[in-house]
Amino acid sequence: MSAVFENVTCKFCGCLCDDIAVEVEDRRILKAKRACPNGLGMFLNYDPTLQSPLVEGKEVEWDEAVSAAADILSRADSPLIYGLSSTSSEAQRKAVELADRLGAIIDSTSSVCHFPTTLGFQMVGGAACTLGEVKARADLLIFWGCNPMEAHMRHFTRYSANAKGFLTPNGRRDRTVVVVDVRPTKTAKTADRFLQIEPGTDYEVLTSLRALIKGKDINEPVGGLPSEQIKELVQMMKTCRYGVAFFGMGLTMTAGRGYNVAEIFALGAELNQYTRFFAMPMRGHGNVAGADQVITWLSGYPAAVSFARGYPQFGPGEFTSVDVLARRETDAALIIASDPMAHFPRKAAEHLERIPAILMAPVTNCSSQVANVILPTACYGIDAPGTAYRMDNVPIRLRSVMQKVRPTDEEMLMRIMEAVKQ
Amino acid sequence: MIGIIGGRVFDPMNGINGTIQDIWIKGGKIVSQEEVDPQKARRIDASGQVVMPGGVDLHSHISGAKANAGRKLCPEDSRRLIRARTGFFRSGSGYTVPSTHLTGYLYAEMGYTTVMEAASAPLVARHTHEELQDIPIIDKGVLITMGNNHFIMKCIQNGEMEKARDYVAWLLEASKGFGIKIVNPGGVENWKYGKNVQNLEDEVIGFGVTPRRILSALARIREELKLPHPPHIHGLSLGRSGNADITVETIKSMEGIDAHFCHIQFMSYGGKPGEFPKSAAVKVAQAVTENPHITVDVGQVLFGPATTMTSDAPFEFSLSRKIGAKWVNNDLESESGGGVVPLTYKRNDPVHSTMWSIGLELFLLIEDPWRVYLTTDHPNAGPFSGYPEVIRMLMDRDFRAQEFEKIHKKAMKNSILPELNREYTLNEIAIITRAGPAKRLGLKNKGHLGVGADADITVYANLENKAEMFAHPAWVIKDGEVVVRDGKLIREQLGRTLYVSPSYEKAIEKDIRAHFDNSYTVSFENYPIAPEHIGPSEKLTCD
């Protein structure tokens, strides 16, 4: 007999769609209605059966695995706790506590996506709104260096381009969509305007937009765009009712990084003298925004935090995991709900391979191959409930659709904490 | 079992003003002497010391979306105050916006045991509650912003007051809130069109209602639902020169219905809009005095760093443009908005000096201590860790005069502070820092030391320097356990989250569900917060 669970949240990406109908039979998911292909893959591919933890490739009892993990962490002089973007905020809170007790470095996957967004935000601030305001009010949408048609597949229908709200009853027809990118993405094909800029020129283009808004004139092409096109965009931004610029890794991970983001945040803020305008990051993993939130409320800083001195220290470039690893400044790693081996640059990945590592995750991934201890935990949002933060920082409940037999990240972290104390 | 022996007890709720008396504790409550075995009880010698109920703060921004945005925005603030991990206690950082554990530690070390989070939009209340669970020791609650809520404004527009009342009850239950917060009613909605409201008759775009109607509707709903705390109002035109007139008008508009006006220092400016603010403390204090159903907290300015954070999003925008500081804004669907701007109050800034003076003038002019409470609108006018300094200024005229000499000349010229000779007594301090706010919050077991009260007690060494005295209590007892000794934390335990759950007509849920389908991006089913997701809690009855 199958059962259908309504209003289930998909935690695959930062959209956290909470309208999925999940059909379950014999602890297998048969269907995940309304989920996009990305989300569907997560629901259908997860195998919730109990798996033995592995220590050095050998199946062991949980107690043994926990003490092996605790052993690695307590022996280390400079342990790194990394990941957190696909676990629950409850588990994230425990991870920060563990880092505090160990004197470890803690960092989220933002190290390879939106950490520059944090730096830009700390420079100039940022004006944002919730996705429901985008749906209800936005008549101008700019997608800058991001590709929601492939990475956040339901963003358009649930929140932005095609959504219908009280000031946008006709959905797509009530909005203008602009895409700025270095190549014609799938998203660019759906746009009313596609501005293809030369790679590495985001900063120049953004600065020109700000200059024009400030009343300066520009008569030469910038980033490969004729000045008329830039002026037209400025005009659209100044005269819209409620404009939102979403940006992705095309802005945060290319030349300029945090400065690009500071520029787009400053642009958004300045436009508020004419109309309402916002600049917002397209956060990738389901709860990467939560990792920022949790690490911030517990330590004062959102990522790249070291507790080595006994108190939290913030070190962009210093305690960001990629840098810590590339400089070989850590001697053990606890990887939670993420896959650094798949995403880290070679030098960082090589060091991760060299040091003892623990992987706590519901599925096998590239990092499983280098982990000395593997703890196959439950998948929040499928067989464990919890809380996650959407890309606009709205907290959303993750439901469980079946009784769990695996331990959760939270439980594992608590057990490791106990073992470390002894 | 604990006995606090021989201290001078200040328990204004029970009319005890400095008499030497013993206090007995059993099972986390205050009990009569007969109920304890004096041989077995631990005896705390309080002779020569001052005994008060634990401090109660009814307006402080310590958690949730805005506070955390403030932390994230300003690593420079986190570096101003750091605390290392010691044994069982967690590390933390943050001077104006301390991290969660540090917030609990600092309040407890200052003798405060109950704190009300001043504002959370219901949509993000789940976040607020997550943070509150990580603030140890103190009890806390959350005021829920409703002054720009679409469902409520629609009901008012259609004259459906019962529906509005049922919705408010539903919303408080769903968000595990403690009371109704109103921030710039209608102004935050208008801000979504780049506008604001300037007076009580301005129209809220798209709803055909006015700030006046929103205020009076919510005040009446509070009465009907018998909520322990009246509507907690942050009025119109905060921070603007000349806003005292609208503040007085808003106070009068309550027409005899209970209301609390928060951080009125920010609402008591004379002069013309855009020009230098003059003190209108006399005018506002008089309005408070003449309207006995009104209470206020001050929002005293402290010189030094602050972080402004409020649901009054248009205010934050204009502040950031005025001072050129970094600006955070968040518009929240169907409900609210908010902003954050860091700011340093300086003595050599005539406006800041004037604000400082206005706060003290209000404290000294409002004669009834039961109707004015000590706050700094933490961290808007300064961090709560500055309360002891404010207490010293209220109790010590000479110290106040000395501090007055340091402010900007232009502010001095306009100030009546030197003419105000009043000095607060210890009993009055006990009122404005615990008995008064507890009573106004409707917390029957807090703010006093009578039999049956929660055993939240602070014992102070009776020092000449009142700032020293109130900064480092000798003993702090929370729920009957000693948590602080000689100003140092010695025990960590969890506090409770206080919330209300008034009853309502379940039929309303059909309408709310339809509203969700049209206006929200979160489903109706996933919106309410279950009681088991807020940690240790206490449901207050509405009667």
Ligand code: SF4
């Ligand atoms: S858009 Fe993201 S959250 Fe929504 S169903 Fe697809 S993967 Fe899941």
Ligand SMILES: [Zn+2]
């Ligand atoms: Zn406030």
